[in-house]
Amino acid sequence: MTVTIKDVAKKANVSIATVSRILNHKPGFSKETEDKVLQVIEELGYYPNGVARGLISKRTHTIGVLVPEISSMLMSDFISGMEQVTHAYGSSVIVCHTEQQGQKTTQYLQLLQEKQVDGIVFTSEVLLQEHYQLMKDMGKPIVLLSTESYDYPVPYVKVDDRRAAYSATEYLIQNGHKKIGMVSGSREDSIAGQPRIDGFTAAMQAHDLPVTETSIVPTGFTFEEGVKGFTKLIGQFPDITAVFAASDEAALGVLSVAYQMNIKVPEQLSVIGYDNLRMAEMSTPPLTTVAQPSVEMGKKAVEMIFQMLGTHKTVESRIFPHTVIERQSVQSLTT
Known part of the structure; x- marks a missing residue:
């Protein structure tokens, strides 16, 4: 037999409105009444009907x-x-x-x-x-x-994706790197792709460092796209000393390719990511990155x-x- 809100109210000796207020976290009852109603709910095994609650409160939660x-x-x-x-x-x-x-x-x-x-x-x-x-x-x-x-x-x-990308690039520059490349999101991506490219470019230009078509490989933010992007980047920019990857997942792709090519990180190649995902501190070596909370x-x-x-x-x-x-x-x- 289905237990209803009326059954709860009757056994707890309170009104249906009081039970409803307790279920919907509304004010208007004492702590003693709340404890009693919750105890009855547990004893009877009452499960509030979400649709019915929504009709009363105009909310579906x-x-x-x-x-x-x-x-x-x-x-x-x-x-x-x-x-x-x-x-x-x-x-x-x-x-x-x-x-x-x-x-x-x-x-x-x-x-x-x-x-x-x-x-x-x-x-x-x-x-x-x-x-x-x-x-x-x-x-x-x-x-x-x-x-x-x-x-x-x-x-x-x-x-602010542009500012964050600027900070990542400037960090590499402040550490003495001048030959810096980027594995980025798509230029057609106006949300995180192009803004991060803009931040990278602005930081390079602010420090009078060159940015060419070979400096940036726009692929995407996944591990696989990081692998693809860095493979292309190292092929066209072989004397690179540092890479800014526009996501941590892409940065792990960079680390993977570097390992396969026997390029030591950070001794021969420095890498900075973006996001500060939990996996960033689990990588080998642990990944320096720009954190967004x-x-x-x-x-x-x-x-x-x-x-x-x-x-x-x-x-x-x-x-x-x-x-x-x-x-x-x-x-x-x-x-």
């Missing part, structure tokens, strides 16, 4: 998250941060793997609309007009994570969703600081 690459360690860190906050609010996340496919993104947004999620976090992709319109039509809070839009008024959480960024994105749900007002975007984490993959040539 779910946040939709769209990610371009589910296997990415960066996405894993973002999701970890988001889940910590959603669970603290008594909610959960629905993760949608878009694979950077426009049609798949549209289908997932339609699914999230059907699920009546309370808000959406859109990560690491360019926000297209059709996707923005779909989310706007839902009338739910939207936050961009690790991306931003110049076209649409949507708050975002990210680091990915878990904290995921937390902040969801906190902004809940803030907008509570106030029904938009929030200010947040730029997180970046830092260079020194490990053992960069050698100083100045000493």
Whole structure:
């Protein structure tokens, strides 16, 4: 026999409204009443119907998250941060793997609309007009994570990719390197590809160092793309002394190729990555990298969703600081 909220209220000798307030974390009851109701819920084995709760509170206690690459360690860190906050609010996340496919993104947004999620976090992709319109039509809070839009008024959480890339390149220069190359994201990627290339180029030019077509290989951010990119880079720039890889995963690809080619890191080649993923300190040698606080960024994105749900007002975007984490993959040539 199915246990209902009425059964809980009757046995606890309280009103249905009181049980509902306790289940939905609303005020208006004593600690003693809460303990009694929770004890009865446990005794009866009552499981609140999520749909029914949603009808009462106008909330489904779910946040939709769209990610371009589910296997990415960066996405894993973002999701970890988001889940910590959603669970603290008594909610959960629905993760949608878009694979950077426009049609798949549209289908997932339609699914999230059907699920009546309370808000959406859109990560690491360019926000297209059709996707923005779909989310706007839902009338739910939207936050961009690790991306931003110049076209649409949507708050975002990210680091300044151009400045962070500048810092990574300048770190190599300050350590005496002049022949520096970059394994980057695609130039067509306006979110993290071209901005990081711009930061690399700006730092080189600020120190009167040459940047040529052979200095930059735009491939992507995965391990495999790092392997491909550095293989090409070392072939066309053989006297290189340092590499800036635009992600830690790509940097591990650089380290792999260097090992296979018997190029010693950092004695013969210095490498700096980007992201400060957990694997960066596990590599051989441990990877020097530019850190973006990915878990904290995921937390902040969801906190902004809940803030907008509570106030029904938009929030200010947040730029997180970046830092260079020194490990053992960069050698100083100045000493």
